[in-house]
Amino acid sequence: MVETTGPARKVWAPWDDADNKPFVRIEGVTKKFGDFVAVDNITLDIFEREFFSLLGPSGCGKTTLLRMLAGFETPSDGRILLDGEDMSRVPPHKRPVNMMFQSYALFPHMTVEKNIAFGLKQDGISRDEIGERVGRILALVQLGKFAARKPDQLSGGQRQRVALARALVKNPKILLLDEPLGALDKKLREETQFELMNIQEKLGITFIIVTHDQEEAMTVSSRIALMDQGRVVQVATPSEIYEAPNSRKVAEFIGEVNIFECRVDSVEKDCAHLESAQMPCRVRTARSLDARPGDTVWSAIRPEKMVVSLTPPGDLSVNCIAGEVWDIAYLGKLSVFHVKTDSGLMVTVTQTNRLRETERTITWEDRVYITWSANAAVVLRD
Template identity: 55%
Template sequence: MQSLGSIRRDFAPWADPEVRPYIVFENVTKRFGDFTAVNNLSLSIYEREFFALLGASGCGKSTLLRMLAGFDDPTAGRILLDGQDLRGIPPYRRPVNMMFQSYALFPHMTVEQNVAFGLKQEGMAKPEIAQRVAEMLKLVKLTQFAKRKPHQLSGGQRQRVALARSVAKRPKVLLLDEPLGALDKKLREETQFELMDLQQNLGLTFVIVTHDQEEAMTMADRIAILEKGEVMQVATPAEIYEAPGSRYVASFVGNINMFEGTLARHDGNGTEIRLADGMVIRSESGANVPAGTQVAFAIRPEKIAVSSRPPADGLNAAEGEIYDIAYLGDMTVYNVRLANGQMVKTTSLNASRVVQDPLTWHDRAWISFRPDAGVILTR
């Protein structure tokens, strides 16, 4: 089987039917009055998985996290953790811990006192607390800041204190609700890799809620795309990006071009899609629907070439006009308007300092792509 995207690591318990899921949402519904936040949702998460709940505001992702933590109860359905039904178990009795976006550090306590707080509440002996706190501060690289108070730390350092406090009690599952939202872009990117390393070192199950696609794609083993309280697709980042299951998922994650048309032919030689303007797209992507079905051919901008000349084979090519250009340093984005009025976004990697085929505004240009570059969507 051909893999999609880069190989992340040799970890895929969801592909083994013998492995039992660690967290199970079983037909879970949550209503707040007349509003349904989560609608008959079923989802499985595996032990030691870094799992992301991704979606727009109001899609139900934080509600799922709160129900798992015990702050809200399902209206219907049940939630299992390691085979145990969590209904009726209060938050402080659950083997989970939650890290909030606000961090919620105690301003009058030092770093080490903040990390030790939960351990003291559990009645752990002082020598054990001291040892555990030292371990946690070393893990998040804050040993030298142990005596400082939160206001004396940077945003990234406060985030790591909150993280150390969350994992100090060694929960089975760590829940992260938009944990990097308060950080600037560069620090957020650095912290993403720190979180990945920490999760690997601790061997814990991480469940993160985020609306940041790049964040989910970077850190998660798998991603659940949510919309209006329902799961649209659960897959690895590469599968979500390269093989989205619907128009919604394709449009939500990254940039995408959609060519709407009719499936004209599907056989051993591939698939042909006929567009309204007569253009025929040849694709190696399969489609389990009969000829005559309305479908969409979805293709990412980086998989479309743009040139001042048509491709030699004339395959999957269309002529248009350069409408907009954005130079981003590492790449250049071209918006090409085709004869039928459709705008197509393409990106070209600036691998050389010399531009071989310069294009500018209002130039005539050709777009083209390979038969294996896109995916056919039927819903």
Template identity: 70%
Template sequence: MIEANSQEHTVFAPWNEADKEPFVRIENVTKKFGNFVAIDNISLNIFEREFYALLGPSGCGKTTLLRMLAGFEIPTSGRIIIDGEDMSKVPPHKRPVNMMFQSYALFPHMTVEQNIAFGLKQDHLPKAEIADQVERMINLVKLNAFAKRKPEQLSGGQRQRVALARSLAKNPKMLLLDEPLGALDKKLREETQFELMNIQEKLGITFVIVTHDQEEAMTVSSRIAVMDSGTVAQVAPPAEIYEFPNSRKVADFIGDVNIFEGRVADVQADSAQILINASDVPVRTGRSVEAALGETVWVAVRPEKMIVSLNPPKNMTENVLKGEVWDIGYLGKLSVYHVRLQDKRMVTVAMTNRYRETEHTITWEDSVYVSWAPNASVVLMS
């Protein structure tokens, strides 16, 4: 069970403050393995106390970038500055960072206490200081009852917390997490995400997490860097990434989305009309666009922002598509409708199940209308 946190939450957005100096500067960093370019001229700023996510599919370069921050890989060109110091010649063990590996890498012959104390003993700290810090870490991750157990006697979630405590025991200025929740089941992973957030906020340490899980990145991070083929496609807070992706690639990677190709028919100061699909269905946007009349653009609409109905929506001449229910998925809190439009393409609509029903009012092969509000339309130029 997640405990209530009485700490007041304030707006945290140092990247919007001109006088704020980044804690980490990644400047024009490229990493090559032979002829393969794993990281291609990336520049990023990460601020102190950020929970920063590197998000992308397998092979996009996110783990390579994390390993360069840790010092396990050296940039082919460019430089990494942490807390004002160029890391070019700083070995991993002297950097103000620690890394929590996906495998947890716990010592099987050591107890929880001994695993957490290992790094502190390597630094030859006094025994009393080690004991105090181990106790603090065990309290932090709520493993008091398991201090004398060995890893094989712990659940996956408990082992994950031991690895986290060991990574934090040396008080690093930045913690790097490589897919830290990948081995946990869905429910435990969701609970642990909030625990990670609470721990990070309580300690005030900069966290950088690598993940391919969009929901995980959206939940824990203050900002997300969406990576693709060794480059950064977009950097923004989770809500901005989701609501206003800057390309079809980002929109398609973050959550579910319907994307329609069209051409600009009209541009106003606060809206635009796009004609989509082969039949030139008119779509109204809630924002203007920087595109010429007749220019090809793409309209992205999230499934949960659409409505499916048996009757045409009243007083709507735009943002209405007609089709046939092809498939229905009942997910408990949501029902997902796959609707085949008149031009044969498929769209996805997700609607909340607000009432307890044993039968759907809309069923397979029904003729339906799919509609959405203008401010649900996001126009993408590429």
């Protein structure tokens, strides 16, 4: 494990340290509902203090997996270990975990303070300790001045923080979050993501979040497990899963991407050359491939790694496509260009708006040239 010094955030990767044992171990877990397989033979290691995301489309099994961690569902096969202890026979209320639901499930007749204290009272904690713990957690989530209010007197973001405080006040070893920000508007959701990260870092609790929002997962996570049809298709850090997807399915789910079907023309020590019926040019990559000439592969290029210009480059034969601007989306800080190439393929390019919108030089129906560097493309085998 490597750590930086000074005010910078820690560079932290316990999953790369062979001496570190996982805090959560999911071993060959399958969950069936009749003939339907919701979770299909998943094995995952999650480390202490991670902010780990289960990401995927609706129905991929991520919430079912979270509910098995909480003890609300029982695996059909496999087992779940928390801090080395098999949870098979441990009921939900005795597990060192707490769960924050999407609906928040606050008691409308109770004040913020009483909502947060409810679980502690149920556990028979003394009044003095309850007061001390509730006061501390109210300060952490910045709700001290709202302690006497009821949920209907709070904004959506404040109710979300009450639910978070109620889950954290019991000092769980693991906090499970099921789409916790889904009810918030975009701006508030983005602000709350950073609040969650700061709270998690201060408390040192392991957070496991379920979300279908890729931007949310990319923002908060130490690592992401991308799920599809009950299986995990890739586990990686946000940067790794974006820059080095292991399949077309992952590349297409995480962010925008242009994917071209290609044939391997030649492979050298530090580069490869591809040909594609979809493009008139050759595609040159800055890395070698474990492939042979004639193999079918796919070249995946992110829109922001392409450059669109009215001026043709010096060499049109390598990493260059010509076409007509079909559509433009102006998003303030960047513009999205949809370019219909001469072969009929639609390619997406994003470009930072360094000039004012009224000074933009590229417009609809312009003939343009799209280029990219040799290290921009990721070559995928499936």
